[in-house]
Amino acid sequence: MHQLRSVFSRRPQPGKDSAGNSLDNSMNTADTATTDTGGDGATSGTVDASCPFLGHRYYEPIRELFRTTLGQVYLARNKETGQEHVESELLIHRKCTGHTNIVQLIEVFLTPRYLAIVLEYAPGGDLLDYVQSKDHLSEDEARWFFQQLAVGLAYFHNLGVDNRELNLNNKLLTGEATRPVLKINDFTYSKSEQINSDPNSALGSLPYTAPEVLSNTMKHGHQADVWSLGVALYKMCVGLYPFERLEDAADARTAVQNVLSRIARVEYQIPDNMSTELQDLLGRMLVKDPGQRITMPGIMAHPWFQKNMPAGLLELNSRVDPESAARQSEDEVRSVVREAQGSMRVIDADNIDEMADDILAEEEADDLLEELSLTRDYASGGQMQL
Numbered sequence: 001m002h003q004l005r006s007v008f009s010r011r012p013q014p015g016k017d018s019a020g021n022s023l024d025n026s027m028n029t030a031d032t033a034t035t036d037t038g039g040d041g042a043t044s045g046t047v048d049a050s051c052p053f054l055g056h057r058y059y060e061p062i063r064e065l066f067r068t069t070l071g072q073v074y075l076a077r078n079k080e081t082g083q084e085h086v087e088s089e090l091l092i093h094r095k096c097t098g099h100t101n102i103v104q105l106i107e108v109f110l111t112p113r114y115l116a117i118v119l120e121y122a123p124g125g126d127l128l129d130y131v132q133s134k135d136h137l138s139e140d141e142a143r144w145f146f147q148q149l150a151v152g153l154a155y156f157h158n159l160g161v162d163n164r165e166l167n168l169n170n171k172l173l174t175g176e177a178t179r180p181v182l183k184i185n186d187f188t189y190s191k192s193e194q195i196n197s198d199p200n201s202a203l204g205s206l207p208y209t210a211p212e213v214l215s216n217t218m219k220h221g222h223q224a225d226v227w228s229l230g231v232a233l234y235k236m237c238v239g240l241y242p243f244e245r246l247e248d249a250a251d252a253r254t255a256v257q258n259v260l261s262r263i264a265r266v267e268y269q270i271p272d273n274m275s276t277e278l279q280d281l282l283g284r285m286l287v288k289d290p291g292q293r294i295t296m297p298g299i300m301a302h303p304w305f306q307k308n309m310p311a312g313l314l315e316l317n318s319r320v321d322p323e324s325a326a327r328q329s330e331d332e333v334r335s336v337v338r339e340a341q342g343s344m345r346v347i348d349a350d351n352i353d354e355m356a357d358d359i360l361a362e363e364e365a366d367d368l369l370e371e372l373s374l375t376r377d378y379a380s381g382g383q384m385q386l
Contacts, residue, residue, distance in 0.1 A: 048064070051064070086115075086337060087333075087334060087337045087338075090105065090108060090117070090333050090337060091330060091333060091334070092159070092161055093105040094322060094326055094328070094330060094333055095159055095161075095322050096155065096156075096159075096320070096322065097320075097322040097325045097326040098319075098320045098321055098322055098324075098325035098326075099152065099155055099316070099317075099320045100181065100316060101148045101149070101151060101152035101155075101181070101182055101183060101184060101316070102152050102155070102183060102184045102185075103119055103120045103122060103172060103183045103184065103185040104119065104120035105117070105118075105119060105120075105326075106118040106119060106120065106327060107327050107328060108328065108333050108336045108337070109336060110336060110339060110340055115336070115337065115340040119185075120183070121174075122172035122173060122174040122183045122185070123174060124172065124173030124174050124175070124177070124180050125172070125173055126168065126169045126170065126171060126172055126173065127145060127168040127169070127171040127172070127173060127182065127236075128167070128168035128169035128171075129169070130173060130180070131168060131235065131236055131239070132239075135239045136236065136237060136238055136239030137236045137237060139237060139274070139275060139278055140308065142233065142236040142237045143304070143305070143307065143308065144179065144308075144310075145171075145180075145182050145236065146229075146232075146233050146236065146305070147305060147309065147310065147313060148181070148182040148310075148313070149166075149171060149182055149184065149229065149232065150229065150296065150299055150300060150305065151300075151313055151314070151316055151317060152182070152184045153166070153184070153225060153229060153296065154296045154297075154300065154317060155316075155317045155320065156184075156225075157222050157225070157296055158317060162221030162222060162224070162225055163184070163225050163228075164221060164224070164225065165186055165205070166208060166225055166228035166229055166231075166232055167205045167207075167208050167228070167232065168232055168235060168236070170184075170185045170186040171183065171184060171185065172185050206256070206259060206260075206372075207231060207235075207241040207243065207244065207259065207372060208227075208228040208231045208232070208241075209228075209263060210223075210224040210227035210228065210263075210290070211227075211263055211264055211266060211288050212224060212290055214260065214263060214264055215264070218290070219290070220290065222295075222296065223290035223291075223293050223295070224290070225296075226285055226293055226294065226295065226296060226299070227285065227286065227290075227293065229285065229299070230282055230285030230286045231286070233281075233282065233285070234268075234282055234286070237271075237274065237278065238271060241259075241372060242268035242269075242286060243259050243262040243263050243267070243268055244258075244259055244372045245258065245262075248372065253356055255372055256356040257352050257353065257356045259372065260352045260356060261352050264352070266286065266287070266288040268286060270282055270283060275304070277302070277303050277304035277307075278304050280302075280304070281294075281299070281302050281304045281305065284298070284302075285299070300314070
């Protein structure tokens with residue numbers, strides 16, 4: 001479960017990210033994945049002991065690339081194929097060039113010290129902050145975002161790609177404040193059927209994790225994405241995740257155990273004040289058996305989803321043409337990444353309770369409770385939306 005723990009989305013203190021930098025620094029027009037070679041190919045710092053690739057049987061850590069408000073990003077090499085996952089991530093991202101609801105990869109280039117990744121700027125912040133600023137969204141507003149998110153995810157699936165990190169804090173916003181355009185961001189954990197092996201590793205943020213991921217029985221990542229999409233919809237409409245409860249606020253370790261247990265048992269409540277159609281859709285998405293869970297085409301044909309559909313949204317995926325829209329070809333992206341690899345030195349790697357211990361580090365307890373929405377407001381007697 002190291003992978004699951006390592007990608008916990010830690011919410012920063014106001015104005016600071018996890019590395020102590022301004023939040024604005026993570027939203028620069030030219031977002032860069034940096035690799036400081038120190039002039040001789042050596043890393044300029046050490047890899048954190050929590051790096052999920054240390055001692056991993058399949059992956060070999062190369063170095064930490066950068067830190068963002070969401071955590072750390074590492075460059076790793078597949079021991080069997082030699083492929084480095086930053087290359088896979090960039091190739092997947094390039095295939096999305098021209099999609100309105102996906103942050104655009106503009107260019108990849110090298111400087112004397114860095115591999116720079118230039119991304120589209122989304123000035124409206126992230127969807128999690130937007131939801132939290134309102135406590136929860138009306139069904140109409142939640143549907144506006146959900147329709148865009150689902151269409152973007154369907155595009156991934158049509159490419160044979162599983163997103164595997166469908167949380168609200170890496171969904172960025174741009175455009176008018178009254179009707180923001182949603183942009184899917186962060187391809188770090190996306191996996192392609194053509195490029196990668198089966199997506200059977202336990203990755204993702206805890207509240208969004210599907211039961212088959214916890215039980216290590218996942219056979220197809222598309223349906224795990226559908227589960228996470230259902231969690232995101234529930235969070236938008238209720239203001240809390242479906243598997244957290246008020247009593248979890250008392251203790252971080254207990255919170256992790258309880259959330260894991262509820263996910264495994266698929267123990268949640270759908271509020272009575274939701275429309276019948278929304279209750280039906282959530283009930284079809286948050287189903288334990290992936291084979292019985294609604295599919296992406298089923299979601300997009302559902303009456304709740306179809307209501308107030310933005311003009312042209314359903315046709316968007318068929319209009320995307322990355323080959324004409326992309327600034328660089330696949331070969332050019334590969335060439336840049338492989339040139340960057342030349343200066344990298346490989347780093348030498350000197351039941352519910354166990355899962356919870358793996359996920360939880362004591363110094364992250366406050367961040368964990370905040371991720372689960374269990375802030376002091378709830379702990380001091382605030383009311384859930386159920």
